[in-house]
């Protein structure tokens with residue numbers, strides 16, 4: 001599928017075919033494509049939990065306002081924004097730099113992304129993990145797999161059930177799978193005209 005058609009055909013799919021499984025290989029292809037997402041200072045503050053067992057999907061559904069697609073989809077990704085990405089990945093960012101560059105880069109990173117518990121740090125992590133999440137959905141579409149993003153879930157409950165520490169924020173869940181073709185896909189939801197919000201200065 002060409003890139004324009006990927007954008008045009010992606011929809012938030014409410015009805016997944018419970019009998020159609022997503023191959024591991026295709027899931028890895030999707031994640032490898034999304035892994036090419038850009039990130040601030042290339043710090044890549046995202047991680048993924050793939051929820052695939054029926055038992056775990058049932059638990060996740062209970063955390064997610066009982067949304068049936070959580071159980072119907074082949075897998076559901078818990079997208080994690082890692083608040084420790086600066087500390088975890090800074091060494092890699094500094095590789096090959098001289099002392100002066102290292103000092104400058106460290107200063108820039110901590111100025112931009114703050115200390116671990118700061119609001120700046122949370123915004124940094126969620127912003128970048130959300131770019132990754134969008135890439136997952138577009139990569140899935142390119143691989144013939146449909147998706148549904150969700151923020152209708154209780155974060156504390158998901159963290160408790162899936163042993164996720166407070167070093168992470170969960171920007172969204174993404175259901176992946178194949179649409180149940182016996183159900184009608186409603187026309188795409190309303191979009192504003194770009195002329196309503198795009199300004200040239």
Ligand SMILES: Cc1cc2nc3c(=O)[nH]c(=O)nc-3n(C[C@H](O)[C@H](O)[C@H](O)COP(=O)(O)O)c2cc1C
Pocket residue numbers: 010011012013067149150151152153172188189
């Ligand atoms: C971050 C995010 C969270 C969302 N959460 C939910 C959700 O919990 N449940 C739901 O039914 N739809 C959810 N949606 C789907 C939107 O309602 C949907 O994308 C929007 O209506 C546009 O439809 P389309 O994606 O088919 O174009 C979410 C979308 C995004 C981007």
